[in-house]
Amino acid sequence: MTTLFDSTATVKAELNKQSYIASDEIATIVYLAEKLGKPLLTEGPAGVGKTELAKALAKSTGRELIRLQCYEGLDESKALYEWEYSKQLLYTQLLRDKLNDTLGKADSLAGAADKLAQEEDVFFSERFLLKRPLLKAILSDQPSVLLIDEIDRADAEFEAFLLEVLSDFQISVPELGTLTAKHKPLVILTSNNTRELSEALKRRCLYLFIDYPTLQEELAVVRLKVPDLNPKLAQQAVEFVQRLRKADMRKSPSISETLDWANALVALNASNLDQATLEDTISVLLKHEADLQKAKRQYINPPPPQQPKSKNNYDEFGRFSGN
Amino acid sequence: MESRILQLIAALRASGVRVSLAESAESFSAVDIMGIQDKETFKLSLRATLIKDVKDIPTFEKLFPLFFGTGAPPMMGGNPSDDMTPEEAQMFADAMRQFAENLRQRMQRLMNGEPLTKSELEALGQLVGLNQADNLNYQNWMAQRMMRALAFPEVREALKELMEQLAQMGMSRERIAEMRNMIGQNMQAMQEQINQFAGQRLAENLSDRPRGDHVDSLMNRPFQALSDADKKLLGHEVKKLAAALRTRIALRQKRMKSGQLDPKRTIRANLKYQGTPMEIHHKDRIKKPKIVVICDISTSMRFCSELMLSFLFALQGQVRKTHAFAFIDHLESISEDFSGANADEAIASVLVRMPSGHYNTDLGWSLNDFQNEYMDTLNGGTTLIIVGDGRNNYYDPRLDIFSVMARRASRTIWLNPEPPALWHGDSDMPKYAPLCNNVLKVGNLRELASAVDELMVG
Numbered sequence: 001m002t003t004l005f006d007s008t009a010t011v012k013a014e015l016n017k018q019s020y021i022a023s024d025e026i027a028t029i030v031y032l033a034e035k036l037g038k039p040l041l042t043e044g045p046a047g048v049g050k051t052e053l054a055k056a057l058a059k060s061t062g063r064e065l066i067r068l069q070c071y072e073g074l075d076e077s078k079a080l081y082e083w084e085y086s087k088q089l090l091y092t093q094l095l096r097d098k099l100n101d102t103l104g105k106a107d108s109l110a111g112a113a114d115k116l117a118q119e120e121d122v123f124f125s126e127r128f129l130l131k132r133p134l135l136k137a138i139l140s141d142q143p144s145v146l147l148i149d150e151i152d153r154a155d156a157e158f159e160a161f162l163l164e165v166l167s168d169f170q171i172s173v174p175e176l177g178t179l180t181a182k183h184k185p186l187v188i189l190t191s192n193n194t195r196e197l198s199e200a201l202k203r204r205c206l207y208l209f210i211d212y213p214t215l216q217e218e219l220a221v222v223r224l225k226v227p228d229l230n231p232k233l234a235q236q237a238v239e240f241v242q243r244l245r246k247a248d249m250r251k252s253p254s255i256s257e258t259l260d261w262a263n264a265l266v267a268l269n270a271s272n273l274d275q276a277t278l279e280d281t282i283s284v285l286l287k288h289e290a291d292l293q294k295a296k297r298q299y300i301n302p303p304p305p306q307q308p309k310s311k312n313n314y315d316e317f318g319r320f321s322g323n
Numbered sequence: 324m325e326s327r328i329l330q331l332i333a334a335l336r337a338s339g340v341r342v343s344l345a346e347s348a349e350s351f352s353a354v355d356i357m358g359i360q361d362k363e364t365f366k367l368s369l370r371a372t373l374i375k376d377v378k379d380i381p382t383f384e385k386l387f388p389l390f391f392g393t394g395a396p397p398m399m400g401g402n403p404s405d406d407m408t409p410e411e412a413q414m415f416a417d418a419m420r421q422f423a424e425n426l427r428q429r430m431q432r433l434m435n436g437e438p439l440t441k442s443e444l445e446a447l448g449q450l451v452g453l454n455q456a457d458n459l460n461y462q463n464w465m466a467q468r469m470m471r472a473l474a475f476p477e478v479r480e481a482l483k484e485l486m487e488q489l490a491q492m493g494m495s496r497e498r499i500a501e502m503r504n505m506i507g508q509n510m511q512a513m514q515e516q517i518n519q520f521a522g523q524r525l526a527e528n529l530s531d532r533p534r535g536d537h538v539d540s541l542m543n544r545p546f547q548a549l550s551d552a553d554k555k556l557l558g559h560e561v562k563k564l565a566a567a568l569r570t571r572i573a574l575r576q577k578r579m580k581s582g583q584l585d586p587k588r589t590i591r592a593n594l595k596y597q598g599t600p601m602e603i604h605h606k607d608r609i610k611k612p613k614i615v616v617i618c619d620i621s622t623s624m625r626f627c628s629e630l631m632l633s634f635l636f637a638l639q640g641q642v643r644k645t646h647a648f649a650f651i652d653h654l655e656s657i658s659e660d661f662s663g664a665n666a667d668e669a670i671a672s673v674l675v676r677m678p679s680g681h682y683n684t685d686l687g688w689s690l691n692d693f694q695n696e697y698m699d700t701l702n703g704g705t706t707l708i709i710v711g712d713g714r715n716n717y718y719d720p721r722l723d724i725f726s727v728m729a730r731r732a733s734r735t736i737w738l739n740p741e742p743p744a745l746w747h748g749d750s751d752m753p754k755y756a757p758l759c760n761n762v763l764k765v766g767n768l769r770e771l772a773s774a775v776d777e778l779m780v781g
Contacts, residue, residue, distance in 0.1 A: 008364070019705035024363065024367075025367055028357070028364050028367045028368070029367060029371045031357075032353055032356065032357060032367075032368055032372075033371075034372055036349065036352060036353060036356065038349070041375070043377060055688060083595070085595045086594055088595075089594065089597060093351060093399065094366045187611075193377065194375075195640055196640065199343070202375035202376070203343050203345055203375070205375070206353075206371045207370075207371055207372075207375045207376075208371060209377050209380060270689075288501055
């Protein structure tokens with residue numbers, strides 16, 4: 001197998017060409033995963049560019065991106081393969097004459113059965129196998145990038161199907177035997193960390209945790225993706241987003257939301273982050289009513305300081321509830 | 324280098340990170356590929372292969388520099404005694420004469436900017452019992468003890484005196500300031516060196532520690548007799564229990580089929596029989612498990628509330644529709660606290676928010692709270708689990724509410740750390756028990772495990 005990248009610097013440069021700004025950490029671990037031929041498990045909050053990483057990797061290597069979106073109830077027949085019975089039947093019907101020819105020459109019933117058995121392979125061949133994403137990635141003639149998205153949404157049982165694919169890059173189909181990958185795909189798994197993945201799965205992967213970017217990194221992303229935004233405003237905007245992330249929000253704004261916001265600011269032709277602009281556009285960043293209220297209170301219209309919020313010790317029944 | 328990596332892995336394991344053999348082997352191949360020239364890359368290649376969980380990253384970040392620190396002693400600030408003029412040297416020697424011999428040696432050493440040697444550090448460590456400790460939390464404390472053994476505070480005092488003396492003897496102010504600056508830096512460097520050494524030694528001891536696999540014996544020990552360290556160890560077992568519970572529920576779901584035919588799936592499945600319906604498929608009744616847990620965390624239950632809460636935490640991670648409540652004198656929903664990823668923090672936040680008092684357990688009132696606000700969480704298919712000892716301080720047990728709750732839930736199970744023989748005094752257990760489908764004694768983890776089995780069988 002040829003290697004795709006010859007150093008971490010190449011990874012970084014190639015990803016950069018696809019407008020994906022990779023930190024040293026990301027570049028190193030991606031490079032390592034590719035070198036070791038191991039799947040890469042990326043975890044982190046929603047919207048930090050985990051899926052984007054797989055897309056950028058596929059583009060930069062010129063490989064096809066095969067994506068498996070996981071959800072509760074995803075099963076083998078939707079992720080691995082399924083027999084295409086209708087096609088099998090159709091072929092049997094159409095090939096009836098041909099079968100008669102073959103079997104006609106046999107002189108006994110046993111002979112005919114033997115002959116038929118020789119042809120059995122025709123009916124259980126890859127021809128009739130409906131390829132689902134995992135099998136497609138394994139059998140693809142061209143090397144590919146396999147993205148298994150949001151693995152934590154799938155049931156714990158589903159992880160077991162993945163184990164064989166991830167460790168040996170092969171799939172066992174009972175009727176056909178074991179199908180081994182022609183080209184090892186580059187596998188990226190993403191998880192939002194809503195539940196703990198099994199030890200067996202984690203053991204087979206390299207681990208990359210992508211956190212919210214630092215101010216400089218995020219600024220670089222905004223500059224790259226929204227070049228029309230003026231630099232001073234970009235700086236202000238990113239600083240504001242970073243501040244929001246530090247506050248205790250129900251859902252912190254992600255990079256993609258920062259970008260949406262930046263685009264909104266460009267569309268509104270804003271030149272400065274004043275109160276009115278903030279009030280108009282903050283809903284692009286925050287998606288929870290409670291968060292919106294909180295942000296408005298704290299950052300946009302700070303309340304006069306003489307009214308400190310006192311924690312009420314009485315519950316709604318008027319009972320004193322703790323000291 | 325290899326043995327150093329192995330030591331790091333052993334230390335990681337001793338600090339509770341699970342590192343499998345395959346992973347440690349992989350870390351070596353990763354290091355082979357990436358090389359060890361660049362320290363950051365080296366660290367990343369180890370981290371990507373060994374650490375598979377966000378919450379283990381801080382442990383790694385803490386241990387890594389201890390094993391792959393600079394190794395060399397930190398830079399000393401400089402050597403003030405080198406460039407003294409003869410008069411200054413004379414003045415210095417005069418000023419030094421007043422101090423005791425051992426203080427003088429140490430001060431001289433700081434003046435010359437000499438770092439501690441390996442054997443000196445070793446001896447110091449021996450002196451303060453560094454080799455017996457294997458807990459990284461002791462790093463600062465050990466370092467401080469080592470510094471005290473070096474008479475750091477006295478030396479600091481003496482140096483101050485020395486400077487004053489020199490000033491009186493007429494050394495220029497700039498020279499003194501310069502000297503003080505360098506000595507300060509030297510002292511800092513030495514502290515750093517000691518701190519590093521202490522950390523390294525502790526981490527090495529940690530990696531030498533035999534892995535204590537006495538979880539089994541802990542399973543049988545009553546909750547009252549568990550130390551905090553034991554509880555940490557058992558945390559993993561508790562997580563496994565919750566996973567088992569979930570799997571059991573999942574199995575039961577799969578077997579539960581209603582009679583309704585699923586035509587789409589049946590036709591698909593029977594294509595292979597030319598459309599003759601040989602395999603009949605029924606619609607899965609989508610019945611996700613629902614659990615409502617009410618947990619007593621009052622004083623009488625405090626000894627086991629931590630473990631029970633960690634069980635609830637794990638349960639909530641496994642069964643999405645879990646509503647968890649805790650009560651002492653009133654009821655509070657704790658599901659919000661448990662939505663994060665860190666069990667210890669979540670439990671601590673609950674226990675801090677609801678401090679225990681004296682004789683204030685009031686289940687009756689808490690049930691009233693439940694009735695007012697959360698009754699809608701109970702409906703058909705919900706399993707109601709109550710964890711508590713039923714000791715109600717002679718308040719009204721509110722059996723009326725409890726019986727309504729029990730009727731609404733499909734099953735009601737009470738987990739009680741006390742055996743029936745102790746249900747007297749202020750215990751309302753005899754009154755509650757008949758209303759429950761099942762009352763199980765859960766006095767240790769083994770019993771909790773069998774209770775989980777029981778939960779699923781019924």
